[in-house]
Amino acid sequence: MVRTRSRARTFLGISAVVAVLIALHAAGALSFVDTGIRAVFDSRMQALQRLRAGEDSAGGEGTSLRSKEAEIALLLEENKELRAQLGFLSQKPYRHVGADVIGKTLDPVGNVVMIDRGEGDGIRPGNPVVAGDGIIVGKVVRAEDRRAHVALLHDPESRLAATVVSADKSIGLVEGGFGVSVRMNYIPQNERVNIGDMVVTSGLEPGIPRGLLIGTVAAVEKEAYQPFQRAVITPERALDKITVVSVIVQAEE
Amino acid sequence: MRWILHTIAGIGLAALAAAIQIAASLILPDPLQLANVIFAAFIIVMVAKNTGIVIWLAAAAYLLLEPFMTAPFGLTLGSAMFGMLVGYWMHETVFTNRSWYAAALLSIVSVAAFRIGYGLCALALSAFGMRVPSGGAGAFLAAALWESGLTAALVAFGSIVISFFFPSLRSKDIRA
Numbered sequence: 001m002v003r004t005r006s007r008a009r010t011f012l013g014i015s016a017v018v019a020v021l022i023a024l025h026a027a028g029a030l031s032f033v034d035t036g037i038r039a040v041f042d043s044r045m046q047a048l049q050r051l052r053a054g055e056d057s058a059g060g061e062g063t064s065l066r067s068k069e070a071e072i073a074l075l076l077e078e079n080k081e082l083r084a085q086l087g088f089l090s091q092k093p094y095r096h097v098g099a100d101v102i103g104k105t106l107d108p109v110g111n112v113v114m115i116d117r118g119e120g121d122g123i124r125p126g127n128p129v130v131a132g133d134g135i136i137v138g139k140v141v142r143a144e145d146r147r148a149h150v151a152l153l154h155d156p157e158s159r160l161a162a163t164v165v166s167a168d169k170s171i172g173l174v175e176g177g178f179g180v181s182v183r184m185n186y187i188p189q190n191e192r193v194n195i196g197d198m199v200v201t202s203g204l205e206p207g208i209p210r211g212l213l214i215g216t217v218a219a220v221e222k223e224a225y226q227p228f229q230r231a232v233i234t235p236e237r238a239l240d241k242i243t244v245v246s247v248i249v250q251a252e253e
Numbered sequence: 254m255r256w257i258l259h260t261i262a263g264i265g266l267a268a269l270a271a272a273i274q275i276a277a278s279l280i281l282p283d284p285l286q287l288a289n290v291i292f293a294a295f296i297i298v299m300v301a302k303n304t305g306i307v308i309w310l311a312a313a314a315y316l317l318l319e320p321f322m323t324a325p326f327g328l329t330l331g332s333a334m335f336g337m338l339v340g341y342w343m344h345e346t347v348f349t350n351r352s353w354y355a356a357a358l359l360s361i362v363s364v365a366a367f368r369i370g371y372g373l374c375a376l377a378l379s380a381f382g383m384r385v386p387s388g389g390a391g392a393f394l395a396a397a398l399w400e401s402g403l404t405a406a407l408v409a410f411g412s413i414v415i416s417f418f419f420p421s422l423r424s425k426d427i428r429a
Contacts, residue, residue, distance in 0.1 A: 108396045
């Protein structure tokens with residue numbers, strides 16, 4: 001009995017401490033802790049993310065010449081990526097913010113990455129995030145002052161209104177949670193979807209412009225007597241290897 | 254003076270555990286990245302030193318990780334403290350020896366309590382419209398099982414290594 005009371009007190013004590021920390025965080029009193037932690041960890045996480053994204057070109061040997069070659073290869077990739085994004089965005093009437101991917105979040109499930117821009121730069125939850133030549137890679141799900149969290153297309157909770165570039169212009173919903181590929185659901189059964197068709201954003205979602213490339217149809221799943229069919233989509237970009245993105249903060253002038 | 258040194262050492266250990274957790278999540282392939290390094294480290298400390306201070310050390314480590322979570326602030330921190338608390342109670346009453354298998358079972362129970370607490374709080378917060386990454390019940394359960402198994406393996410390995418280098422921590426040397 002005494003032990004039970006003691007444990008109940010311990011549990012309540014710990015709950016009280018957690019409640020106080022949550023209240024302090026909500027009031028902004030712990031912002032100095034966040035700032036300090038990010039100052040220490042962000043650059044290192046970014047370096048690890050770049051290493052992970054460029055591991056194909058980094059090579060295996062540890063000589064200084066090889067590491068210089070790897071660094072040059074990574075910089076060339078990044079330069080190419082930035083030129084593609086600039087080329088695409090300069091032709092569109094979008095207001096956009098460029099950002100570096102710091103790293104992946106540490107949640108137990110999900111495919112969410114952090115970028116080094118946030119509310120202070122005009123980013124809001126729901127903003128689309130693109131890479132390369134107008135390829136959408138995800139949406140902003142959380143925006144803090146100097147940082148934002150982006151749910152990639154294959155995140156289990158990612159949902160994107162899309163259309164197939166075909167004669168029928170089928171519309172559906174692209175959802176993640178299926179490994180590295182994504183699925184387009186709710187395509188009417190009577191519409192034709194072919195392997196190799198491109199899938200783009202439909203423009204039916206507020207804040208997400210029409211025509212951003214999502215990927216290509218890899219397979220079509222049809223069941224008799226079902227009102228809808230499904231398509232397996234291969235994203236246009238390897239979502240785990242992105243290091244530089246642009247956030248479209250305003251889709252129209 | 255001694256308690257100041259112990260506090261600094263504890264904070265250092267929490268920071269180191271958090272740093273290793275971040276590195277493991279980024280470098281290791283799926284599903285190895287699910288191993289809970291923080292729980293593994295502090296369960297080994299709990300069993301070796303027979304102390305409940307690890308609950309607060311885990312709190313410090315998860316406080317350092319909160320900026321890297323999409324989940325609302327406090328969800329992971331509170332669940333982790335609850336998991337470590339349950340682990341400590343189990344260590345006091347059920348898994349009372351210092352064998353590597355007791356430590357491994359203890360880690361499974363702790364991680365299970367952590368994720369059960371996380372899941373229940375996530376459900377409650379979702380009801381209020383807050384976004385909590387869960388990936389659906391199936392994905393969450395699969396991730397939790399992998400996390401328990403990998404953490405238990407890490408704890409078992411760590412316990413064996415520590416008992417090899419510190420004979421006083423072997424189960425047969427525990428005094429009644």
